[in-house]
Amino acid sequence: xxxxxxxxxxxxxxxxxxxxxxxxxxxxxxxxxxxxxxxxxxxxxxxxxxxxxxxxxxxxxxxxxxxxxxxxxxxxxxxxxxxxxxxxxxxxxxxxxxxxxxxxxxxxxxxxxxxxxxxxxxxxxxxxxxxxxxxxxxxxxxxxxxxxxxxxxxxxxxxxxxxxxxxxxxxxxxxxxxxxxxxxxxxxxxxxxxxxxxxxxxxxxxxxxxxxxxxxxxxxxxxxxxxxxxxxxxxxxx
Amino acid sequence: xxxxxxxxxxxxxxxxxxxxxxxxxxxxxxxxxxxxxxxxxxxxxxxxxxxxxxxxxxxxxxxxxxxxxxxxxxxxxxxxxxxxxxxxxxxxxxxxxxxxxxxxxxxxxxxxxxxxxxxxxxxxxxxxxxxxxxxxxxxxxxxxxxxxxxxxxxxxxxxxxxxxxxxxxxxxxxxxxxxxxxxxxxxxxxxxxxxxxxxxxxxxxxxxxxxxxxxxxxxxxxxxxxxxxxxxxxxxxx
Numbered sequence: 324x325x326x327x328x329x330x331x332x333x334x335x336x337x338x339x340x341x342x343x344x345x346x347x348x349x350x351x352x353x354x355x356x357x358x359x360x361x362x363x364x365x366x367x368x369x370x371x372x373x374x375x376x377x378x379x380x381x382x383x384x385x386x387x388x389x390x391x392x393x394x395x396x397x398x399x400x401x402x403x404x405x406x407x408x409x410x411x412x413x414x415x416x417x418x419x420x421x422x423x424x425x426x427x428x429x430x431x432x433x434x435x436x437x438x439x440x441x442x443x444x445x446x447x448x449x450x451x452x453x454x455x456x457x458x459x460x461x462x463x464x465x466x467x468x469x470x471x472x473x474x475x476x477x478x479x480x481x482x483x484x485x486x487x488x489x490x491x492x493x494x495x496x497x498x499x500x501x502x503x504x505x506x507x508x509x510x511x512x513x514x515x516x517x518x519x520x521x522x523x524x525x526x527x528x529x530x531x532x533x534x535x536x537x538x539x540x541x542x543x544x545x546x547x548x549x550x551x552x553x554x555x556x557x558x559x560x561x
Numbered sequence: 562x563x564x565x566x567x568x569x570x571x572x573x574x575x576x577x578x579x580x581x582x583x584x585x586x587x588x589x590x591x592x593x594x595x596x597x598x599x600x601x602x603x604x605x606x607x608x609x610x611x612x613x614x615x616x617x618x619x620x621x622x623x624x625x626x627x628x629x630x631x632x633x634x635x636x637x638x639x640x641x642x643x644x645x646x647x648x649x650x651x652x653x654x655x656x657x658x659x660x661x662x663x664x665x666x667x668x669x670x671x672x673x674x675x676x677x678x679x680x681x682x683x684x685x686x687x688x689x690x691x692x693x694x695x696x697x698x699x700x701x702x703x704x705x706x707x708x709x710x711x712x713x714x715x716x717x718x719x720x721x722x723x724x725x726x727x728x729x730x731x732x733x734x735x736x737x738x739x740x741x742x743x744x745x746x747x748x749x750x751x752x753x754x755x756x757x758x759x760x761x762x763x764x765x766x767x768x769x770x771x772x773x774x775x776x777x778x779x780x781x782x783x784x785x786x787x788x789x790x791x792x793x794x795x796x797x798x799x
Contacts, residue, residue, distance in 0.1 A: 347708060352698040375703050417719050457715065458722055460590040465613050470585060473708045474715045477695065481655050484696060517791040529784060537775035546767060553755040554792045 324483055327427040329355040331392045331435045338363045342372030343469030349376035351476035356383040357392040396433040397495035398426040401443050401451035404464055416475060419455045420482035430495060439468050452535035493540040504544050511551045562721055565665040567593040569630045569673045576601045580610030581707030587614035589714035594621040595630040634671040636664040639681050639689030642702055654713060657693045658720035677706050731778040742782050749789045
């Protein structure tokens with residue numbers, strides 16, 4: 324299960340944190356590191372901090388876009404410190420671990436970490452199906468990036484020891500297929516005059532939230548897209 | 562409970578690790594740091610790595626013997642990587658957390674961490690009432706001192722919270738509202754020629770399954786029904 328988990332670090336500022344994160348991952352048996360536009364990588368400080376986990380750095384996949392790093396992932400999990408208002412499902416790390424591992428029993432799961440200074444951007448949050456948080460001291464929540472990776476990796480390893488994989492009959496939809504569904508849905512909602520492109524408000528965000536919670540299967544995405552096609556056809560031209 | 566827990570670092574070599582350990586502790590609400598014969602303390606590197614947890618360093622109790630650091634503790638817990646043959650009780654961190662917290666509910670508990678290079682000495686192990694271990698990757702167990710403190714502190718904090726759900730701000734839809742949504746959905750699917758009432762197959766069952774997994778909120782049901790109304794209107798009559 325752990326081998327299907329990738330750690331995605333987005334726009335990391337300090338290469339030392341990338342190295343320390345690699346070390347943290349490897350101690351817990353996580354091996355797949357993806358870097359979205361790191362400020363400086365490869366780098367000597369990253370190598371020094373990796374301290375024996377240099378193979379993870381050597382095999383790290385450097386991506387120029389988040390979409391690239393999420394290719395093929397059936398579950399995108401964002402780590403966030405703050406409570407977001409229009410919340411996705413927001414769980415503690417401990418609550419989420421069993422479901423992360425269950426998905427990872429079938430297909431790739433991405434754990435997304437934002438920058439050291441400001442965490443995940445709103446655009447990144449939109450791509451997440453599940454938001455998790457590490458419960459910290461409210462008076463001092465200064466968990467550094469590698470420490471957060473360490474804690475998440477520990478939780479998944481420990482939970483994995485206690486959880487046996489259950490096989491699922493229906494393959495899950497990949498990130499890119501789900502994104503195409505959202506695009507299609509948005510187009511049709513505009514066509515049927517439900518969504519005003521000049522005043523979209525937060526409709527798509529709300530719909531994403533609903534479908535994210537469900538965790539859509541391939542076949543379900545196909546059915547919904549079939550419905551969208553039919554809904555758009557045969558309308559009286561405006 | 563957390564306020565009765567002290568972290569005891571024995572013979573730490575690198576002052577940076579003391580600072581990083583203080584930071585790790587404070588993020589999880591642990592405040593009491595004891596240092597047994599640290600090689601170098603106080604130290605500028607310790608201050609730098611503490612990054613806002615400098616109060617823990619300022620209040621750290623520097624001891625010249627282990628006995629002094631354990632004064633008043635009703636439970637002494639040693640962290641060890643290896644399995645020791647003259648075994649004390651040896652538990653994983655997760656297994657041990659509830660009992661550590663239970664004791665800490667009454668009186669001080671000491672968590673003892675050995676040196677960076679060789680861990681706890683035999684003399685130190687003798688003083689422990691309970692040995693705990695963090696399950697790591699057997700092929701790479703290089704958890705650094707501050708990372709180990711971070712993981713232990715996280716486990717204790719999380720275990721203390723007893724996994725209370727973080728947020729459920731949005732009221733869920735009642736059974737009957739969801740059923741009305743399914744009826745509405747079915748009607749519209751027939752109208753738009755997606756569902757053949759003479760050969761419905763298992764379409765509605767599949768769609769029910771998807772939305773059931775999500776656990777729909779009241780507001781989401783309203784949005785979806787709004788979409789259905791728009792989708793059905795303005796169509797060319799058959």
